[in-house]
Amino acid sequence: RVALPAARCPLPPAPHSPPMSKPPPAALPRRPSRGLGLLPAWIVPDSPRAQQVQRRWTVPTLLAFALTIPAFYLELLHEQPPPVSALGYLAAALTLLAALLHTGWRTHEMLRHLRARPFDVLLALGLLLAALLPPSSLSPGAFVLRLAVAFMILGYSVWMLQRRITRGSLAWLLLLAMVVLALCGAGFWWLEPGTPSFGEGVWLAFTTAATVGFGDVVPTVPASKVFSVFVVLLGYAVLTMVTAAIAAAWVEDEERRIEHEIVHELHREIRALRAELAQMRAGAPASQREPM
Numbered sequence: 001r002v003a004l005p006a007a008r009c010p011l012p013p014a015p016h017s018p019p020m021s022k023p024p025p026a027a028l029p030r031r032p033s034r035g036l037g038l039l040p041a042w043i044v045p046d047s048p049r050a051q052q053v054q055r056r057w058t059v060p061t062l063l064a065f066a067l068t069i070p071a072f073y074l075e076l077l078h079e080q081p082p083p084v085s086a087l088g089y090l091a092a093a094l095t096l097l098a099a100l101l102h103t104g105w106r107t108h109e110m111l112r113h114l115r116a117r118p119f120d121v122l123l124a125l126g127l128l129l130a131a132l133l134p135p136s137s138l139s140p141g142a143f144v145l146r147l148a149v150a151f152m153i154l155g156y157s158v159w160m161l162q163r164r165i166t167r168g169s170l171a172w173l174l175l176l177a178m179v180v181l182a183l184c185g186a187g188f189w190w191l192e193p194g195t196p197s198f199g200e201g202v203w204l205a206f207t208t209a210a211t212v213g214f215g216d217v218v219p220t221v222p223a224s225k226v227f228s229v230f231v232v233l234l235g236y237a238v239l240t241m242v243t244a245a246i247a248a249a250w251v252e253d254e255e256r257r258i259e260h261e262i263v264h265e266l267h268r269e270i271r272a273l274r275a276e277l278a279q280m281r282a283g284a285p286a287s288q289r290e291p292m
Contacts, residue, residue, distance in 0.1 A: 050107045050116070057099035058160050064095035065153045068127070072150055073191060075136040076143065076223050086131045092153075093127035096120060123152050147226070154230060158237045170245040177238050181205055184231045192217075192224040209235025 071088030074081040100120055104110030114121060126149040136143035161176075185202030188195050194217055195201040204217045208231045219225045 047107060047109060047112065050103050050109065050113050053103045053106045054099065057095075057102070061095055061099055062157055062160060064092040065157055068092050068130075068150070068153060069187075071130075072136075072146055073187075073223055073227070075146060076226070077137070077191075079135060079137050081135050089127050089131035089149075093124050093131065096124045096127065100124070119152075119156070123149070123156065126152065150230065154233060158234075162241065170242075170249055173238075173242045173245050177242055180234060180238050181209070184209065184227075184234070187227055187231075188219075188224060191227055192219055192221065194218070194220055205231055208232060209239070211235075 067088035071085040074085035100114065100117065101110075104113040107113060126145065130142075130146045130149050133139060133142035133145060136146055181202060184205035185198060187201070188204045188208075189198050189201030192201070192204065195204055200217060204219075206212075207214055207217070208219075208228050211232060219228045
């Protein structure tokens with residue numbers, strides 16, 4: 001007998017199983033934005049509540065910073081400046097510290113708020129040192145420190161004002177530019193011997209802020225020369241904000257015109273579609289008409 005090979009029965013096909021899908025990767029916790037990434041890792045972002053409370057201190061802080069302007073030049077002009085110069089720096093430091101402590105107390109996040117505003121803490125310490133150091137006319141180190149504090153105050157003030165500028169604030173910016181020009185003119189009138197009148201001081205402030213420099217009136221003493229540096233920087237900031245507000249007003253008017261045209265065109269097309277649908281329903285049999 002010849003043994004026949006056993007017939008192989010085909011195995012039933014395996015049930016179709018869906019391909020194994022990889023589990024989605026775990027979502028990484030989003031880190032708070034740090035602007036351009038230039039801040040060190042130990043600086044934490046401020047909470048929205050703290051930012052809201054801190055905004056209430058904008059006007060008092062700016063007014064306190066304004067006291068440091070005459071204090072800076074009193075320290076520079078006199079070998080024995082009056083006590084009001086030190087009081088100006090002290091008032092600005094106490095106001096800034098009060099804003100920091102009040103915001104941290106209201107939000108119950110004192111440490112986080114201080115870590116989120118290291119510039120404020122550094123500026124407050126600089127103001128305290130400026131109030132305690134000897135006059136700038138006798139100590140070059142004190143003059144350098146007060147000059148650095150003045151630059152910090154200028155940048156901080158411009159930043160605080162820039163946050164409060166919105167569309168439609170062109171009138172307020174023009175008023176701000178006029179006030180800044182008048183104050184700078186009064187400063188030159190006080191510091192520069194070549195400006196015997198307030199009008200001459202305003203003219204020198206305008207030519208300095210606009211970087212025109214006609215040469216008819218120029219700063220001649222160290223105090224007015226230092227003051228002209230701040231006038232140029234402040235003039236750049238104010239003129240930039242005014243120019244940006246004017247450009248924004250033009251762009252806003254153009255955007256409104258374009259939006260009005262788009263809305264008008266959409267309404268026209270909707271009316272045309274409604275008319276076509278009404279004609280189609282009118283020509284259709286009664287049984288096929290849909291309720292309106």
